[in-house]
Amino acid sequence: MNYTLHQLQIFLKISELQSITKASEELHLTQPAVSIQLKNFQDQFPIPLTEVVGRRLFITDFGIEIAQAAEKILGQVQEINHKTVAYQGKLSGRLKISVVSTGKYVMPYFLSDFMKEHDGVELSMDVTNKTKVVRSLERNEVDFALVSVLPEKLQVYGVELMPNKLFYVSNYQRNFPKSFSKRHLFEKIPLIYREQGSATRNAMESFISHHHFTVNKKMELTSNEAVKQAVISGLGCSIMPLIGIKNALKNQELKIVPIRGLPIITNWNLIWLKSKNLSPAALAFLDYVSRNKENIIKEKFNWIKDF
Structure with missing residues (x-):
């Protein structure tokens, strides 16, 4: 077998979304490119990974097992990358944030300089509606969430950013x-x-x-x-x-x-679960926001006071 990490990433995304079209959109690839990589990956196995029923794509039981193995492999590769960066004395890891849709006009300004300072940190930011943001936080799938209304049923800490x-x-x-x-x-x-x-x-x-x-x-x-x-x-x-x-x-x-x-x-709040053990990257970002939020608001959002 001679499959690539790229093929593992593509197949894992297809298995998560049950759709070649959606996978291509999330991976920022063309649909034909994803289809070709899926075929090349499938050709290396004697057992089908997917099946189409009524024009819908399904992952076979064997395909689910391969997807689980792919997730472990990709996780280990990511860990190797992080350890390499950490050995060089840099902050490393992945920062995961879920943002309510309007928050996309806010959160990037609190991330930009931090990411420039720490190029060993990877960023994953999901932009969706409040219900899905809170669900991601509740399931411990993200480090932080940006919301304008605090969730009532979750025990969270938070940093208030701006109106x-x-x-x-x-x-x-x-x-x-x-x-x-x-x-x-x-x-x-x-x-x-x-x-x-x-x-x-x-x-x-x-x-x-x-x-x-x-x-x-x-x-x-x-x-x-x-x-x-x-x-x-x-x-x-x-x-x-x-x-x-x-x-x-x-x-x-x-x-x-x-x-x-x-x-x-209301107020924009950066929140995280009280029970969450924040990673070094998440702790560094939290410290950065606490120290720099006033300057960021003054430089980027001072115009809000005019309304």
Whole structure:
């Protein structure tokens, strides 16, 4: 047998996602490239690793065992790499962070200089909705999570980073009556929501429920960027985090509609399980954030105070 580490990585990802298409997207490879590597890997075994039933890909029992072995091999290779770097006197290891989708506008700025200082540290950052972020933390799959609303059922430590402000926004061209009520905005204009499990959606629904509004027409989209583009196009209005619409406001694509009771203000928090034994890389990052957060906020996010 003459399979490569690259083939092991590809097959492991296919087995995790049960899809060549999804694996190619996560690995940033073309679908044909992944298919070719899967075939080359399969050709080295006399027993099928996968099977297709009703146009769906399934991993065979033998394939599951090979995937488990591949995971162990790749883990040992990673350990060798980390030990080599550590022997050279550098900080090494993998830093794993799960970030709520709007947090992608925040977290990179707290990571950039740290990663430059410690090139032996590998970064794995998953961007998803709050429900999945909390699940990853609960299952001990990540070192840290970035959330704007603290989970109620988990025992966590946290570092408060900066405010998260949510405003009612429309596209710049939309005209409103000279005098309009909040009820008009929520009952007459289509409202665009994030998907279930999103902290932004939870905040929006809480605000609407508190004011006893009825939303007659709504749409649901699965990312902050998709909501932003939908509002810019004139499909409707939404309550959106300020952090993700800075350029759209500057370019007069969006405008904030002043409403009493808004903005909704929460705080970005970097959290970790109280029971978590943080790795040297995670401890170093936590120390870096604690020492540098004020300077990072001042340099990168001072504009938030203008709203």
